[in-house]
Every structure is written in C-alpha cells, then in structure tokens.
Amino acid sequence: MPQSEPQRESGAFLDGYRTEAGILREHGTKKSKKLSKEAMMLRMKKDAANIRRYRKISDDVLTMKENNVYTENALKLTTQLLDWNPEFYSVWNYRRDILTNYMFVGLDVEKKHKLLVGELMFVLSKLKSFPKCYWIWNHRKWCLMNDERANWSAEMQLVAQFFEVDPRNFHVWQYRRFIVQCMKDGMVSEQGKDLLDFEEFAFTTKMINKDISNFSAWHNRSDLVVKLFANSPEASEEKEDSLRKYLEVFNRKSKKDFLELELNLFQNAIYTDPDDSSVWIYIRWLFGDYFLSDLSFKESVDIINRTYQVISELAQLEKEDNHGRDNQWCLKTQVYLLKQLYKVYKAEGTNDYPEDDARQFLEKRNRLIELDPMRARRYTDFSLTSK
C-alpha cells in the first residue's frame, strides 16, 4: 500500500483506478464530508487488509476460470466473491459455467431443481441489497430457464414483495412480464394464455387504483390492451362484474366501448391528481390512431367531444382552486384532442371542422406558450396540420 500521496505520472491508470470521486454511484448519493488527511490515511490502512483479501480471492477465481476449473470448491469461491461484489459480471459468468459443466452433470430433473432452488435463494439475498443490478436479475432468469420444474407462482410472489418496496422498479416489472411469458410458454391451451393476459390486465387496474401515478402500471395496461384486443378469454368465465364488462368489450373487439369504460377510470384518476402526467399520457394514447381508426366518424366526434367536455370541467375547477392559474395538463390534452378531432374531420373528407374548435385550439395553444415557456418552441411548431 502506498504510504505517501500516490504518484501522478500519466498512464498511472494502468495500475487500477480510484473512485474516491466515483465511477458510477447509486443515484442520489448525498455528498459526504471531505476526509482530512489523517482520516484518509486511517481509512487506507483499514482498507489495506480488505484489499489484500479481495484481490487474492479475485485473482484465485480468475485464474481458476482461465484454467476451466469446474469444481464445488470453485463454486464456493464465486459465492464468496459475489457476496462481496455482486456487480462482478465475469464471476456470474464463471458460476454459470461451473453449474452447467459440473454441478448439473448427472443430475435428474428433480435434483437439478433442488440445486437451482438453492441458487435462487442466493440470488434473492443479493437482489434484496441490489434490486437494480442487471447482472443479478439476469442470473435469476438464467436459473429459471435451466430448471424444468421452475415454480412460477413462487416467482410471482417474489415480484409482489419487490413491489411493496418499489412499485416502479422497472427491473421488477420486466421480470414480471418475463415470468408471465414463461408461464404462457408452458401452457398448451390458448385460452389459458389469454386468461393470463387478462389477469395481468386486472392486476394493472389494481395497481392503478392503489396509486394512480404508477406510470409503470399504465404502461403495462396499454401493452395488455393491444394483446387482449387480438385474443381474449371468454367473458362468461369471469365472476366479477367490472372485470366481465372489460372482457365482453375485448370479446366483441369494440374499441369504442373500451373507450367508454376507460373514460370512467381516467376521469377518476385526473380528479385524484390533475398534475400527475401518467394518466394524461395514457389518455393521449386512447385518442390516438390505434383506437380512432376503428371508430366511425360519428363515434369519434362524439367521444372526443365528450372527453373534451370532461376535461374542460376539470380545467375550470382547477382554475378556481389555483387562483386563476390554468392546469397545463388539461390544456395540453385539450389541444391534442382538438387536433385529433381535426384529423377525424379530414379523414372523413369534410371541411366542417367547427370554427369554434379551431379558435379554441389557437387560444389554448397560445396560453400554453405563456404558461410553459420552457417548451414554447414545441407549441409554436404545433398546429392542426403539423405532422
């Protein structure tokens, strides 16, 4: 260990590098007090023994890896090293090679499953401390892909536990979708697969009702809606009223009736928190081409106008509550709806787009330029005819 201030010659990074000032910190790490020289020396002394141990075990593991050593002892050493540093991806790789080339050899399905259950427990202990580490999630998936007896419902319970801690961790959402896909891949019946999609759809409703600003849930909902319009399970199977209504709509492939149902949901959400962008982004999608292209001219005009009305009422209330200040998300959605309405008229080949709507469009867009000057330029580019 260096006793004096380290040398500063160029190329010194060949020896390693220091993260005194950090390579990539956990986001949101608060600035710590600058260490005094004495404190620094003390810490270096304290770390020296750890560094020796860490480097020794890293060297040992990398050497065994280079020599293709696949033994139980090697596996143990990777456990020790990963306990210390679960970001060491090369060691996860080596661990998988040890499992594949040695531990799995000669095991029947049941014994392999048992071994992998143990492996999953190790992975879980790492994930609890590092819930956003790509390498660890990846290893968990690898384990499940190698286990013919994988217990998917246990994995779904694990996902639920992680959502308790952070309902927007995108690793967890992605993992959930992965588990669902694995469950579907293991099913013979198409009806069963569709039912699973619908259960996931119902789950997003639950998550949204718990917290309307969970954008991850709105996102997943949009993905599932498209799937369910393509294929959905029989409505008669569903006992719960509100869910059966959705199923009937999916069975009939009626995008118009779906919009009617969603109108209730988002009306609730925008009244709960009018400043939360999640639901507004969802509404924007509901009135995009995916839905409107399936509606007749009359249906489109009718539902856009009714939605516009709902938002106008909220906008009015918001204005009264906020000393005359307009809610920007109401305005943004209003101009968007007016533009979509314009497109509907255009597609119908009529020039009857109401003059009052055109006037409203300009008035609201100009109001946005005033209220939201950070994005003034995008509003000036935004017209009824802009692409």
Next chain:
Amino acid sequence: MEPQQFLGDLHVEYIKNLFRKPVYIEHWMAEHLKMNALYWGIGALFLMHHNAEFEKEDVVSFILECYDTRSGGFGSAPRHDAHLLSTLSALQVLKLYDALDAVSAEKRSLTVQFIKGLQLPDGSFEGDRFGEVDTRFVYTAIQSLAILEELTPEIVDPAVNFILRCQNFDSSFGMVPGAESHSAQAFTCLGTLAICHALDKLQNVETLEWWLSDRQVANGGLNGRPEKLPDVCYSWWVLSCLGILDKLNYVDSEKLTHFILSSQNSESGGISDRAGNECDVYHTFFGLAGLSLLGKENLEPIDPIYGLPVNVTKTIKKYPYN
C-alpha cells in the same frame, strides 16, 4: 452556494485523479466498470480539449490488455470477460485516439465475429453468450460495427425491425418489446435508427418529441421517466434524442445549463446527479456532453448519435456504404 461558473480546470484534475493508484476497497470493487469509466473519463477530457492528459500508448496498451482472446471482444478490465458494453467503450476510446490500427487484423476480424455472433433471429442482440437482451446491446453492437465500418443489411435490417418493435404507447422506447419507456433506451433506439439510416421509419414522431421535452422539470433538469426526479445524466440521454430529431430547442437550454452547472463540485471538481450529491465520472461526462450539445462553455461539439466529438465521427464511414 451552488456553483454557476463552469469549473473546467477542476474537472480535468478530477478525471486525472480518478486514474491514480487505487487506495480504497471500493476502487478495486469497481473494476467491472473500468472500460466504461475510461470512455467517460477520456471522453470528458476530449470534450474539454484536453486530449493529451494521458499517453496514447498507455491507453492503447491498457485496452489491448482487456482483449478477451476466448471470445474476440473486449472486457471491462484485464482478465474480465468480453461484453458488448465494454467492447463499444474500448472501440470508442481507440477511435478517439485514432488508434484502431493497434488492433491486429486478425483480432479485429474476431471482434467483428464476436459482435455479429450475438445477434438473435429477431434482430436483437444479447450482451454476451448468457442471453440478456436489451436495446442497449443493439446500440452497442451497431455502433461498434459502425466504428469498424462493418455494417451490412443482414445485420442492420433485422436490428431496425427489432428497435421499431420496442416503441411504446407513449411513443418512446423500452429495453425490449413491451418494456416501459425510459429516456436512456430512447437514446439507444434512436441512435441505432440514426446509425442505420432508418429514422424515416420512425412513427409518431410528434408524440415522441413531446414525451422527450416533457422530461424537463421545473428546476430545469431532465428526468428519465414520468414522475421521477431530474438527474444530470439525462442531460445526455434526453438531449441527444432531441438532437437526433433536430429539436434541441424543445427544452429550455438556459435552465438546463443552470441545473448542470449547479451540480458541479466546486472543491474537487466533477459533476453529480443533482446539486449537493456525490460526483462520479459517469455524471461528469454526461453533464459535459449535455453542455456540449447546448453549445455551452466552448466545449468540443459532440455528435448526438455516437457520443463522440463531431470531429471524430466525421471520419466514420456512414451506412449505407458507397
């Protein structure tokens, strides 16, 4: 209290210090990021016109030490396994020093094989042979092949199709089809489309532009997803996308500049995710990259597609070739 002047000299010192002999345990524990750190650190120095802080020979020989003879790619540190992430960083740094020739023809062709071999039938790429798929790896593969000038329609066309499948209901992009939008993934997807000369295939551009500009929050900083806190690194991930779409003026450049500058450390240099937090080289580089895109502080102009200075990327042959 928070700095409002650009502290370039301090940042240079900060980055030089970073590559001194490691003394704390966590210095050793961050080796899996070393190659990326090299790209962020040296990239930052080049943006500040400090191209000669390190000896080219030293840098090049370090990178060659990270070449993984088993696979043909580059690892993050000597003896670490090759991965697409570290392979791109290695190639980017070599390109910065105009030193691609240092890789022998034989090794270079194995690198090309390594990258191409990781493409899956659906056009996506896995990061290494263990199956993790992510649009990050599509981007790193495609830019790596672009630097090596080895793109072909057989690689590009399926990759473009995969990227287009990753566009979501909000018009932005996620890590795989069905995954939630995130601005860093928006960058990897738009960057891939741009390198592949396929931006004309992009749908719902106006909604995407709105999604991107909505990432700017009241204090001027940008966030990565709706209802999340702002963070300096999105000054790159979001702004580069707007740069690619030629809509940099869809956010408030002065407010963003203020946000980045106030995240500087005025004692020891470096930039953190937000004012008052601990700095690291990742946020330092992406903060500088953001300032460069905004044309601030006399920084070297950066190419929003490649994350390299424009004077470097203009030497890359553009796809489709001839």
